[in-house]
Amino acid sequence: MLDPYELTVHTLTLRQLGDAGQLAEINGLTFADVEAGLEKAVSEGAVLAARGSYMITPAGRAFLDGVYPRAFAAPRADSAVSEAMDAFETGVNKQILSLTTDWQTVEVGGDRVPNDHGDPGYDAKIIEKLGRVHEKTAKVLRPLSAADPLVERFLERIGTALTRAEGGEIAYVSGVRVDSVHTVWFQLHEHILRLTGRERPE
Structure with a gap:
């Protein structure tokens, strides 16, 4: 480490x-x-x-x-870490990106327009879905968390951002000036790419 x-x-x-x-x-x-x-x-x-x-x-x-x-020699040689990273990239990471788009935009008349956050019910559903993906991510990344405690710290920080968003501080979903879910997720992703020696997918 x-x-x-x-x-x-x-x-x-x-x-x-x-x-x-x-x-x-x-x-x-x-x-x-x-x-x-x-x-x-x-x-x-x-x-x-x-x-x-x-x-x-x-x-x-x-x-x-x-x-x-x-x-990072040990985790890079661990097949469980490699499999977890594959699952992260093809599953939960894509789900987070999709939910972030859903948070930032809404469909009106077949077009995507910026979300003005005037519909609390819509926003609440997105936050709930983010919470479920967060729980799944903790399971997917368990081999990485076991190899490096910093991974668990990122997951805890995402959980803190979700709690604040659930409490009405919606900037904690994707705001760039706070430790939002989106901001901390980006940091987590960058960290585990460096941990595993992989490149960020296009």
């Missing part, structure tokens, strides 16, 4: 720009560990600092490309 320094740099592949607190929320490290990792990464040219936020550099990506094969 990744050590704290490697994990800090890796987190900037999941969130393109972030401060130490935001990165710690994603990776579960202490704020102090993330700060120390960022300071080292900046000094080594792996990360660029800008007004309290950080972004990975090409050198940082090259560093991680050398780290991943060693850090």
Whole structure:
């Protein structure tokens, strides 16, 4: 698995720009560990600092490309992980993408138009479906969760976003300024692609 320094740099592949607190929320490290990792990464040219936020550099990506094969050797060699990833890509990931489209648009007269969220019943059905897919995803990704606790952390964060959406904070479905279901799902997907050494499907 990744050590704290490697994990800090890796987190900037999941969130393109972030401060130490935001990165710690994603990776579960202490704020102090993330700060120390960022300071080292900046000094080594792996990360660029800008007004309290950080972004990975090409050198940082090259560093991680050398780290991943060693850090993730065991899960990459595990057939159960490979099968789980196949099931994720062909099943729940496609369902989430479809439900996100259904959330953002509605059908009117045979055409898809932006959802103005004026129909609470329609929105509630989408959130309920997202919840069912979330439960299924936890089962599908069980081999990955067993191999890497960060996978479970992503699933918990998606659950938190769903709870807030169910409570009326609908930005937590697909909003880009909060840790919404859509935002955290993207981070989860990016993480498990790097974990398994796969490319994002077109």
